[in-house]
Amino acid sequence: MTLLTLPAREVRAHAFRETAREAGLADVLGFREVKPNANSGQDYDKLFVGPNPWAILSLEAWYPSGRSPYLKVTHSQTIPQRCKVLLDGFARRFELQGTKVVVHPSYISVHADLRALLDSLALTLSGATVGSKDPPPSIRTVAVARPVVAPPSPAVAVSWPLASEGMGPDASRGLASLATRQERLEALVSGPGTFARHPDNARLLPITLSYATPFRGTFFGETTLRGVAAELQDRRVDVLILGSNPNAGELSADSPHGSLGEQFHSGLFGEAYFDAARRPRAGWAPQTDRKPGWQSLFRAIQGAGYRGDAVTMANYLPWGSSQLHEFLNTLDAALLQRVVEFADLQLLRMLALLRPKLVIAVRSLSQTAGLEASVPARWGAQAVPASVDVPTVAGGIKRVHLLKTPALHTGGVPIVHMPHPGYLRLSRQAAPLFEQALARLMV
Structure with a gap:
């Protein structure tokens, strides 16, 4: 029939x-x-x-x-x-x-x-x-x-x-074609602009610039969307570092930021910087940051058995400010709700595409007022406390608080919650202790 x-x-x-x-x-x-x-x-x-x-x-x-x-x-x-x-x-x-x-x-x-x-x-x-x-x-x-x-x-x-x-x-x-993966990456890049152009969200348009692209850094050394899409054909991301939002600060005449359209047309995977002639170049990457906190994080990642070049970073919220809570406080309740819904949807799509073996999330995502209904905050609510006591430069002891959400509560990927690596203040004696404790939590 x-x-x-x-x-x-x-x-x-x-x-x-x-x-x-x-x-x-x-x-x-x-x-x-x-x-x-x-x-x-x-x-x-x-x-x-x-x-x-x-x-x-x-x-x-x-x-x-x-x-x-x-x-x-x-x-x-x-x-x-x-x-x-x-x-x-x-x-x-x-x-x-x-x-x-x-x-x-x-x-x-x-x-x-x-x-x-x-x-x-x-x-x-x-x-x-x-x-x-x-x-x-x-x-x-x-x-x-x-x-x-x-x-x-x-x-x-x-x-x-x-x-x-x-x-x-x-x-x-x-x-699972290259075009499909590339289109999905491009959707994540262009998403904040499409969202901000809706009349109800127009308050976000002035701060939807090139830093509003979600990703930072590289994946297996690839800097372009096309190159990363090709790598994702056979590989998964080992570790996704989930930041809160871009620390864009105040924009100035010599700012390296461009428009989100310029970012998209650059073809770069991570945030692009632009010179006076509007030529793009690859921007900041966590793998090459020389701050001690970032270096400790990558030593812990490698100590846990993950590859440093199979790590990438993304921001949960794409709109920049010097402080997360300052940005959230500028939004009325309805816009904040829509922003969190949008960020959650972007995050779920990102996880489905990158399939990370581990997510490392900055603790501000689960602790900042205004984000209580977000996916990262719900991860945090299921987390198991952990901490490590490390010596300070002054000779005292400092307790660094960590959390871990088991894969049981997240649909298959464990989440480690930790202080922002850029703000870790560890002495030379403290760094190895912290890295060993963090690596154990990642396994």
Whole structure:
């Protein structure tokens, strides 16, 4: 029986399954069958899924009379806590946009654009597997799906750039092309500008300059987006250092910063610096910083068995100021909420693309007022305290506080929370003790 001869309800059910598959969900959930509901007064299509780490049992597309379809995700009541956190976070992102959300012990339902929900769910589940050995399959298929229909919130006005729409999902299955990775890196670079250009976020436009690019430094010695994309074909990032936001300070006439457009067109992976003739060059890199704190961090990274050239850095918030709390205090409550939603979405996409084995996050991300609802703060809430006592230059003892969030609470990648490396003040006697303690925490 061909699709054209199926009853109308089965055609619709088939279309729901194909839409979910194009979003990348078939690879992570293992679809079994889809059935149109036959009960009177209830109009929905139910897609049964196979065994999966998230304890999800089915996806349902509901079609209420006179309203747009919405998504219901049914899961086991014995769902692991880390998976419940992921699904609750998926629903919450839409709830913060004013969307109706129902969270039940055995399901969640979100009343938003069905295609946008399926794409967002695929990204959420892909981000949950960042600690696995192989790339999440859904990362390959999301890239060739139809364009995301974004909800009408300025917080998520940036959609993932997609490969040629002329390629169907079957033609691209199993592909992880250089173009796809490069497009995803470019989306992360251009995202802050797209977000700031929304009328509700225009307050950010004057400070959305070249330093608003998320990445710093290199990856396996590569300085360009194209070069990093090629390396990511066969390699994962060993360590992602997650900073808070750029320490841009006050802009001056001799500032090396350019526009975000200039940054994008430079083709560089990390932040570019520009001379008077607007020629770009690679900017600051954590691997080459001579401050003792950064040097101690990289010695600890290598002591834990990670490669120093497989380390990259990104900022959680792309907008710069001398102090994080000063920047946050300039935002009204609604804009702050949208900024945190945007930063969380960028971070999840970054984790799914880079698949780091370890994340090192500066502690300010989990301790600064205004970021309590952010992903880094939720990581911090699950962290286990650790510390190391080190001698000071004056002959006393200083306790350096560290935290570690086990992979159990983050979907597969451990998080080490530590003071900002640039502000570590360690004596020569203290540095080896600190590095050994930090390295043990990284393993």
